[in-house]
Amino acid sequence: MNYILYRLQRIIKTKTDAEAHLSNDFKRFKSVRLGLFSFIIFWDTTDGLDIVYYFTAANKRQRGLATYLFKKMLRKFAGKRLFMDISPTNHASLNLARKLGFRLIGIRPNYYNHKIPAYLFSYP
Numbered sequence: 001m002n003y004i005l006y007r008l009q010r011i012i013k014t015k016t017d018a019e020a021h022l023s024n025d026f027k028r029f030k031s032v033r034l035g036l037f038s039f040i041i042f043w044d045t046t047d048g049l050d051i052v053y054y055f056t057a058a059n060k061r062q063r064g065l066a067t068y069l070f071k072k073m074l075r076k077f078a079g080k081r082l083f084m085d086i087s088p089t090n091h092a093s094l095n096l097a098r099k100l101g102f103r104l105i106g107i108r109p110n111y112y113n114h115k116i117p118a119y120l121f122s123y124p
């Protein structure tokens with residue numbers, strides 16, 4: 001009986017901790033989006049914005065949707081610095097970043113799957 005109570009308390013404590021983290025940290029995730037066709041998810045930090053993920057639906061690509069959303073975001077958060085990691089194999093993203101005026105500021109070794117590096121870009 002004591003053991004069951006102990007386990008229950010552990011589970012409840014874990015759940016409470018998880019909820020606290022979710023409410024404190026995950027609410028800092030923000031997004032700009034065009035429905036579900038195209039979106040950018042980012043983390044609003046005190047010293048800038050970390051781009052977490054961005055996406056355009058396969059049948060809507062290369063029509064300027066990601067460019068539109070990034071430009072909207074740059075206007076909305078003018079003055080804040082944006083950071084994003086890009087895999088060297090993601091040519092669409094590398095082109096997009098360069099076209100928007102992001103610059104390469106570093107290389108993070110073994111970033112993806114502990115094997116592939118990430119190119120760290122920032123704007124400005």
Ligand SMILES: CC(C)(COP(=O)(O)OP(=O)(O)OC[C@H]1O[C@@H](n2cnc3c(N)ncnc32)[C@H](O)[C@@H]1OP(=O)(O)O)[C@@H](O)C(=O)NCCC(=O)NCCS
Pocket residue numbers: 038052053054055056057060061062063064065066067068090091092093095096097099
């Ligand atoms: C990267 C991605 C978001 C681009 O979205 P998009 O709406 O097609 O982008 P845009 O139409 O605004 O394209 C802007 C620029 O990106 C580059 N680009 C886009 N698709 C490209 C492709 N298939 N190959 C090469 N360059 C490409 C071009 O420079 C393009 O400018 P241009 O049309 O003047 O040549 C989209 O390809 C995608 O969702 N990829 C899968 C998810 C992903 O890799 N996300 C990023 C990792 S976090």
